[in-house]
Amino acid sequence: MEQKKHREYKAVNKSFRKKDSMQLLHGKPVYTADVTPDDALIVKILRSPHANAIVKSIKTDTAKKVPGVVDIYTWEDVPKNRFAIAGQTYPEMSPYDRLILDRHVRFAGDAVALIAAEDEKSALKAMRMIKVEYEVLDAVLDFRTALDNPALVHPEDDWFPPVQVGGDPKRNLVASDCEYHGDVDAILEDCDILLERTYHTKAFNQTMMETFTTYTSLDRYGRLHVISSTQIVFHTRRILSAALGIPKSKIRVEKPRIGGGFGAKQTAVCEVYPAFVTIKTGRPARITYTREEAQIAGSPRHEMEITVRLGAMNDGKIRAVDFYTLSNTGAYGEHGPTTVGLSAHKSLPLYTGGLEAHRFKFDVVYTNHQASGAYRGYGATQGIFAMESIVNELAEHLNMDPTVLRDKNMLKEGMLMPAYYGQIAEACALDRCMQHCREMFDWEHRYPVRDMGGGKVRAAGVAMAMQGSCIDFVDVGSATIKLSDDGTYNLIIGAADMGTGCDTILAQMAAECMDCDVDDIAVFGADTDVSPYDSGSYASSTTYITGKAVENACTELKKQICAIAAGMMEGEEEDVEFVKGGVRHIGSGQFISLQDISYKVQLGNSIPAVATASHSSPVSPPPYMVGMVEIELDKLTGQVEILDYMAVVDCGIPINPALARIQAEGGIVQGIGHTLFENVTYDEKGKPMESSFMQYKIPTRLDMGNLKVEFEHSYEPTGPFGAKSIGEIVINTPAPAIAHAIQRATGVWHRELPITPEMIAMSLVE
Amino acid sequence: MEIKLKLNGRAVTGSVDADTILLDFLRQKGCLSVKRGCDTSNCGLCTVLMDGKPILSCSMLAARADGHEIYTLEGLQEEAAEFTGFIADQGADQCGFCNPGFVMNTIALLRENPDPSDDEIRAFLAGNLCRCSGYEGQLRGIRTFLESRRA
Numbered sequence: 003m004e005q006k007k008h009r010e011y012k013a014v015n016k017s018f019r020k021k022d023s024m025q026l027l028h029g030k031p032v033y034t035a036d037v038t039p040d041d042a043l044i045v046k047i048l049r050s051p052h053a054n055a056i057v058k059s060i061k062t063d064t065a066k067k068v069p070g071v072v073d074i075y076t077w078e079d080v081p082k083n084r085f086a087i088a089g090q091t092y093p094e095m096s097p098y099d100r101l102i103l104d105r106h107v108r109f110a111g112d113a114v115a116l117i118a119a120e121d122e123k124s125a126l127k128a129m130r131m132i133k134v135e136y137e138v139l140d141a142v143l144d145f146r147t148a149l150d151n152p153a154l155v156h157p158e159d160d161w162f163p164p165v166q167v168g169g170d171p172k173r174n175l176v177a178s179d180c181e182y183h184g185d186v187d188a189i190l191e192d193c194d195i196l197l198e199r200t201y202h203t204k205a206f207n208q209t210m211m212e213t214f215t216t217y218t219s220l221d222r223y224g225r226l227h228v229i230s231s232t233q234i235v236f237h238t239r240r241i242l243s244a245a246l247g248i249p250k251s252k253i254r255v256e257k258p259r260i261g262g263g264f265g266a267k268q269t270a271v272c273e274v275y276p277a278f279v280t281i282k283t284g285r286p287a288r289i290t291y292t293r294e295e296a297q298i299a300g301s302p303r304h305e306m307e308i309t310v311r312l313g314a315m316n317d318g319k320i321r322a323v324d325f326y327t328l329s330n331t332g333a334y335g336e337h338g339p340t341t342v343g344l345s346a347h348k349s350l351p352l353y354t355g356g357l358e359a360h361r362f363k364f365d366v367v368y369t370n371h372q373a374s375g376a377y378r379g380y381g382a383t384q385g386i387f388a389m390e391s392i393v394n395e396l397a398e399h400l401n402m403d404p405t406v407l408r409d410k411n412m413l414k415e416g417m418l419m420p421a422y423y424g425q426i427a428e429a430c431a432l433d434r435c436m437q438h439c440r441e442m443f444d445w446e447h448r449y450p451v452r453d454m455g456g457g458k459v460r461a462a463g464v465a466m467a468m469q470g471s472c473i474d475f476v477d478v479g480s481a482t483i484k485l486s487d488d489g490t491y492n493l494i495i496g497a498a499d500m501g502t503g504c505d506t507i508l509a510q511m512a513a514e515c516m517d518c519d520v521d522d523i524a525v526f527g528a529d530t531d532v533s534p535y536d537s538g539s540y541a542s543s544t545t546y547i548t549g550k551a552v553e554n555a556c557t558e559l560k561k562q563i564c565a566i567a568a569g570m571m572e573g574e575e576e577d578v579e580f581v582k583g584g585v586r587h588i589g590s591g592q593f594i595s596l597q598d599i600s601y602k603v604q605l606g607n608s609i610p611a612v613a614t615a616s617h618s619s620p621v622s623p624p625p626y627m628v629g630m631v632e633i634e635l636d637k638l639t640g641q642v643e644i645l646d647y648m649a650v651v652d653c654g655i656p657i658n659p660a661l662a663r664i665q666a667e668g669g670i671v672q673g674i675g676h677t678l679f680e681n682v683t684y685d686e687k688g689k690p691m692e693s694s695f696m697q698y699k700i701p702t703r704l705d706m707g708n709l710k711v712e713f714e715h716s717y718e719p720t721g722p723f724g725a726k727s728i729g730e731i732v733i734n735t736p737a738p739a740i741a742h743a744i745q746r747a748t749g750v751w752h753r754e755l756p757i758t759p760e761m762i763a764m765s766l767v768e
Numbered sequence: 769m770e771i772k773l774k775l776n777g778r779a780v781t782g783s784v785d786a787d788t789i790l791l792d793f794l795r796q797k798g799c800l801s802v803k804r805g806c807d808t809s810n811c812g813l814c815t816v817l818m819d820g821k822p823i824l825s826c827s828m829l830a831a832r833a834d835g836h837e838i839y840t841l842e843g844l845q846e847e848a849a850e851f852t853g854f855i856a857d858q859g860a861d862q863c864g865f866c867n868p869g870f871v872m873n874t875i876a877l878l879r880e881n882p883d884p885s886d887d888e889i890r891a892f893l894a895g896n897l898c899r900c901s902g903y904e905g906q907l908r909g910i911r912t913f914l915e916s917r918r919a
Contacts, residue, residue: 017857017859019853019856019857019859020856020859020861022861022864023855023856023859023861024852024853024856025864026861026863026864026867027848027852027855027856027861027864027867027871028801028841028845028848028849028852028871029800029801029802029840029841029842029867029868029871030800030801031800031801032864033803033865035800036800040796208899209899210863210865210899211803211805211811211813211863211865211866211897211898211899211900212803212805212863212865213805259863259864260863261803261863261864261865262862262863262865262899262900263863264899292807293805293806293807293808294807500863501861501862501863501864501865501900502862503859503862658859660857660858660859660905661859663859663905664858664859664860664862664900664901664902664905666902667901667902667903667904667905668862668899668900668901668902669902670902671902671903672899672902694806694807694808694810695806695808695810695811695897696808696810700897700899702894702895702897702903703890703893703894703896703898703903703906703907704890704891704894706902706903706904708904709902709904
């Protein structure tokens with residue numbers, strides 16, 4: 003299991019501080035609300051109290067008279083063209099099922115009216131004075147009853163799917179499909195053991211600390227200028243163009259620093275509202291969601307129910323998996339048809355070693371819940387909870403060490419993955435991750451259940467995970483790099499650093515290519531007027547895709563710099579070479595510094611010293627991970643305390659090991675949150691219960707135990723400097739690993755998340 | 769109503785409504801480090817010091833700050849700089865939105881207890897939520913700072 007050798011790097015695979023660290027740590031004004039003027043109109047949204055209703059009448063005349071109110075808009079005032087707010091490459095897989103304001107409101111929290119006022123107080127006062135009469139309709143509140151329910155979430159005739167994905171709104175169906183490899187039924191029949199289990203995960207909320215926020219104004223050319231906390235500047239421009247019916251050339255979207263996203267800001271959740279107000283009034287407008295709005299009208303994870311049938315032999319060989327996913331997209335279809343695919347595509351391939359056949363069938367349905375969207379893990383999290391749990395159940399059934407069971411079946415480097423689009427695992431250290439984690443965790447001694455006395459039990463659990471590194475054949479990353487006056491560089495990107503550190507990571511790659519200090523690379527991003535096109539930061543793609551674009555742009559720039567220098571030396575391009583700090587004549591040894599070259603760029607020069615490159619990939623190499631947890635469970639109260647969470651990750655060559663580690667630690671704690679605390683429930687009328695941090699409890703620093711994350715390197719040949727992705731995979735192991743440990747401690751499998759103390763205690767009542 | 773207070777060492781006056789929240793008043797006065805992360809006093813992002821004690825500025829009326837001394841991160845840059853670099857070295861700043869509140873509360877912690885244990889750090893900062901870092905890197909940063917100070 004020797005790891006592949008790579009050359010010694012100078013700037014990558016090093017833990018540099020993030021370029022914005024000290025600005026952030028010292029509270030400098032860098033976020034949307036900080037960098038935009040205060041004199042904007044405040045936009046507030048009147049939201050529906052009903053889960054499914056038609057606005058019969060809406061009276062705004064009294065409310066409009068409130069001093070400070072500039073205007074109030076209803077469904078009658080907005081364009082009638084349906085669009086999608088999912089941040090996806092055109093043509094989107096998500097259906098065009100939204101209007102800015104719709105007469106038909108489809109969840110408790112759906113937008114009914116927009117209030118634009120000089121200040122928040124006036125806006126809120128006016129909101130209370132809008133009189134709405136609703137015709138309340140039967141609502142679809144349980145996604146298991148959605149398909150062919152007489153109550154329709156989208157009965158309208160202008161529902162439009164840009165891509166056919168097996169949807170039918172007359173059946174509450176957004177997408178459906180079935181795919182298979184091999185004869186699943188025959189092999190299941192032939193197996194010694196057949197397990198069938200159903201797992202349920204909820205619509206967990208990203209709860210990034212900065213809620214959705216957008217500022218819009220008209221720029222000096224009269225164009226719509228949008229400053230937004232978004233992961234997707236280019237998609238947002240396209241979405242606004244479609245929603246408002248104005249050309250893209252009239253829209254500019256930029257992002258300042260972003261206070262977290264985790265996928266929530268891969269959907270244009272709030273941008274259309276202030277944009278519409280600015281177009282109508284000509285005035286700057288601002289919207290900032292309250293935490294309650296972010297909780298009830300955001301873009302959370304898709305609730306899924308997954309039924310797995312797993313066939314195995316008595317020796318532990320896993321031969322076939324039959325996987326059915328029912329996904330709840332909520333009231334609108336953002337990311338519905340795409341998240342569901344990952345539930346199987348990014349869980350089943352972990353068992354490529356043994357798997358002879360698989361089948362994957364899915365339905366994605368509309369309900370009258372808050373619309374779901376993209377959340378770190380994007381369907382893989384749900385699928386991995388199901389797949390890893392059933393493998394742990396198999397281990398228990400066979401009375402076999404679950405890590406040994408995995409050794410027998412897991413994917414290994416070089417294997418072709420039938421359940422992963424037929425791609426080959428070129429770089430895969432999953433086996434080394436397992437071995438490494440077993441030793442680091444001391445699995446041998448901690449796996450056996452230990453009674454600590456007083457009703458307390460210690461137990462351990464394990465899970466593996468994978469993800470992708472981009473959307474293959476779809477995502478486009480681009481970078482522009484230019485030589486600056488003093489021999490330093492500007493790197494301009496369209497990817498969005500949302501705290502992940504991609505600005506720094508991409509600068510490290512540029513510094514590696516240009517053989518300079520990371521400080522010599524100034525990074526700018528992202529702005530649709532300035533940045534080269536980039537799909538945006540999602541699908542774990544920025545390091546892998548945009549990173550390669552940076553590498554390619556640097557190669558091109560070096561050629562240009564050599565050409566300019568060759569001219570200065572009155573030689574040919576092939577006579578010179580790019581070296582640290584300048585260009586050298588190979589024959590004579592003559593050296594010209596970058597600074598001198600950069601002056602020449604500005605003097606009688608016609609060769610540009612600026613290069614742009616784009617990159618897309620036909621493959622999406624998975625990163626891999628193994629997580630192990632030890633818990634102490636109180637059988638009397640059901641309380642679970644995480645003692646240690648240890649994980650080993652294979653993300654290829656980590657470009658910045660410190661940042662990769664923080665990604666892993668942060669993801670693990672989010673995973674602990676949705677496993678133990680974060681619940682999503684609706685009352686009988688379809689109102690969400692967990693509408694604030696009072697009810698929606700995310701982990702504090704007292705809830706996560708001790709974390710330890712280490713890495714096993716592999717070298718991904720198609721990635722920049724051998725890198726794969728890290729951003730999403732890290733959230734996937736906690737749910738199955740902790741559920742496993744809870745079963746070890748109590749003998750009860752919990753197949754629904756979150757697993758609260760109450761559920762554990764109730765499961766133990768004699 | 770008119771209020772007078774000392775903000776970051778300077779005398780400040782302001783005209784506020786009876787229901788103006790201190791958080792909003794401070795942002796109006798240019799202290800943009802003060803962030804709002806929730807509506808329910810749960811996240812710790814808006815932590816400032818009032819008469820030296822950490823408080824949630826979202827849960828305090830501006831009127832109640834009348835006659836008191838308030839410090840935001842804008843006024844404690846040097847004190848923060850003693851340890852912030854150690855957090856940055858861990859990459860634990862991440863999106864940064866929770867950083868000002870976390871840094872302010874860490875200042876309060878270190879003033880009260882200059883050499884806290886890991887558990888004391890966790891307990892003191894328990895009210896400062898962070899969704900990015902998983903907290904462990906913040907802890908490592910503070911611990912490395914404390915070790916450097918002992919050395």
